[in-house]
Amino acid sequence: MRAGPQVPVSLRHALIGLLADQPASGYDLSRRFQEVLGSVWPAGHPQIYGELRKLADEGLIEVDSEGPRGRKAYRATEAGVAEVRRWLTATEVEHTLRLEPLLRSVFFWLTTPEELAAHLDREAAYFHQLAAKLRDLAGAKDRGEYGHSPQTQSLRVTVEAGIRINEALEGWAAWAKEQGAKTKAGPESG
Amino acid sequence: MRAGPQVPVSLRHALIGLLADQPASGYDLSRRFQEVLGSVWPAGHPQIYGELRKLADEGLIEVDSEGPRGRKAYRATEAGVAEVRRWLTATEVEHTLRLEPLLRSVFFWLTTPEELAAHLDREAAYFHQLAAKLRDLAGAKDRGEYGHSPQTQSLRVTVEAGIRINEALEGWAAWAKEQGAKTKAGPESG
């Protein structure tokens, strides 16, 4: 007899966590996922609606209110919040970093130096812009434009990670371009 | 009539790319994925064997040699290498960063300050160790212990990204811990 997944499934916990903050409908959650979590944990609405049903069946969330157009807002139950806490404190952190730009870099040797330089320029620009955007957001949060709730403070911490990672990647892309230029310009010197 | 995926599927390209470097069996590839790509693009052997069959059917790879125990080594075909090049130069880069530690950070407000501090210590230690390990690897590569082939140089670039990201995350975890301490120690001062 096989039960559900033995390994923690993060989407469930993310949904309960968002609902622990404030009640929301599947539609709301779908949008919040795109806005807030889109870049770290994408989820489309089919997946969200499906998961909400399961979570409700398991008693981890419950219907908070029903609105117009069949809108159903859910809220997290005590059991749900407990489950998120358990996930946060008692489960192994999965450190796998899935990032396509890094996968691509393994195969840079298949491209021409010109293509590579152009690619790295585009990447650096992308990381730079995203870091800048996140810095703005962090600044707004620090000025208190989103209040000072613990939820906002947590999100501020997440944003900080985004800033630092994207800055690191920007620097990396610039460094990689230099390396390529060196290899191209000076054939071998060893 | 629906054809295969319109969107690039990275696993295929990673496999062809590895085979363009040197011929390898499904078993070899499975291990190389775990060693080299495990932290940026995990893939189990069932997925790899399945994909190899499809790639062979499509003529992007072909059997290079057959060894004992039914071992089949594949090599990339011209068409396969061309497909990897197309992927590298002509497809959109997918910038989604899937990283569970970041997802968790959104819900830090659900934990106690003590648990959070302990968690961040563990995370910082993890990132620190991984960065150190990657720095060692980079040092060995820079000393020429893996030769100077373009393939090795590309991998060196990938490792550099790993170093920088993990250093950034280590700094982030330390910073986050400080933030938590501040919030805990000094209630509000604004």
Add this chain to the structure above:
DNA sequence: AGCTGACCTGTTACTATCGACATGTGAGGT
């Protein structure tokens, strides 16, 4: 009253991913 478009919730079918299981071979020890 009728039209239109944004809102809101789903289903269907497909691909992607993964754990568990199944099968067999070759090398080296005893």
Add this chain to the structure above:
DNA sequence: ACCTCACATGTCGATAGTAACAGGTCAGCT
């Protein structure tokens, strides 16, 4: 000869994730 373990390939079933399809409702306009 026999055992054992690493090598090597694969299937099967379940879950995760996504694009495309489908359908109903309320607000605002005419």
